[in-house]
Amino acid sequence: MTVTDTPAPPTGPSTPDNPVLQARGVTMRFGGLTAVKDVDMHVNPGEIVGLIGPNGAGKTTFFNCLTGLYKPTEGEVRLQGEVLPPKPRAVVVAGMARTFQNIRLFANMTALENVMVGRYCRTSSMALTSILRGPKFRREEEATRARAQELLEFVGLGNSTESLARNMPYGDQRRLEIARALATDPKLILLDEPTAGMNPQETKQASDLIFRIRDSGLAVVVIEHDMRFIFNLCDRVLCLVRGEVLVEGTPHEVQSDPRVIEAYIGGGDDEDEEAPASTTESTEEQQ
Template sequence: MTTPVLEARDVTMRFGGLTAVRSVDFTVNSGEIVGLIGPNGAGKTTFFNCLTGLYVPTEGTVSYKGTVLPPKPHLVTKAGIARTFQNIRLFANMTVLENVLVGRHTRTKEGLWSALLRGPGFKKAEKASEERAMELLEFIGLADKRDHLARNLPYGEQRKLEIARALASEPGLLLLDEPTAGMNPQETRATEDLVFAIRDKGIAVLLIEHDMRFVFNLCDRVAVLVQGEKLVEGTSDVVQADERVVAAYLGEPFQGEPGEAEATEVTEAGTGTSGDAPSTTSTKGEAK
């Protein structure tokens, strides 16, 4: 039986006169991979920021395993939600291992004086953190680069490292913001395998993504956000067949049945066969 890990109820986010997210209800259950898609400016990243405490929602609540989350990022992480960002945010001049160790800070109990005195308790905790960090580097395939500076890694490996750092906080839910942005097809397939492996470790996953083929292959459920509102939610087949999704991605108002060409375009977006599919669309115009 699946149980809710994340529950967002009536989440609304306003910036002055702009409503970026409007009355969104959203649930992620244990063992699920859920996708959040939508055109540029749909409010996807804003919604992510509301879930992770970067923004305080104007209205509504966000709960993790039945407990309402405080709107502070470090407390959200401590509760069990970790995330990556659309733009990679690694510590460029720190090593691969050091970047993962940073992600352990919410799970270590040693304080300032323990760190300064470097007593037996601190050394034991430090060793345990390093062992856990190395397990994660083995898991993502970067153990042999533990001493490399993060800035010297290829782009795809930097993405992996950011995921490993998020996993270091021992989350029950991992939020991925554009995990395949800028990746080639081989790197995208490797990321797909990695997300499945993360789910198999008992971690639920919620992701924003513009690569439709990636989303439809990976996700148990997909929700479509348009102009800050949830348009439709369901399995990949349900979402692909919804005519309102076709209209939303074409930037046209829905008026009755869409033409055959429009339906074909969105279908091809789901299979990755169209060169004009929205899978490569940038999210730089996303409402923040």
């Protein structure tokens, strides 16, 4: 389990008395099944936090509780001190963005159009102004287009502006999803398995991009199964097992903890068991 030849990750500023994100006692039950149990987590400004655990540990369910896709059975989630309502749009407007394990781009739209979609939560043109394409709509549309192009440049897709999302390489699609999330002007971004299916070169590019996001002033939370990637990347790591926090600490502390090694050797249950098939949410999101 110990990763060798891994340089210490850059450490972001730590302000534990004023975290960007504070989750307290988050519990999620589906009937008689407890998928997440009494999980606490905080994320400081400029910090990269990793969330790991074997299959079925509850990682994506916990992400869904943070981002409003699920309403926690118990507990609360605060962003910069304000309690977040369990509504995805309200969470995005408050300043939290996420990507998904399974890519969710608009396949028949260009890269630029996909990023512009993320930006519309920050525009204020009403329906009539948009239909009539009045001056305010045209100003906002121009600003949205310019910002989307900036973000494509930021993630390394500046030459893919007019490419249809469906025609882009897999690694580029992952970066495009991140650009769309950044278009919402978040204070915190949550990445669900951002390197899943990537080759080593694409994984290195993803790592560099996440560091750039952190250096731009955002906090980042990452779910990932690639332990080398996580331990190289993060300032702090939480390990979930059966819906509970097993251990939290620096990458070195977590990767050398015998309980973590045992949890991975022992494996875990299928992620589908986190939520019964009768729940309305898509099971494809379950980790």
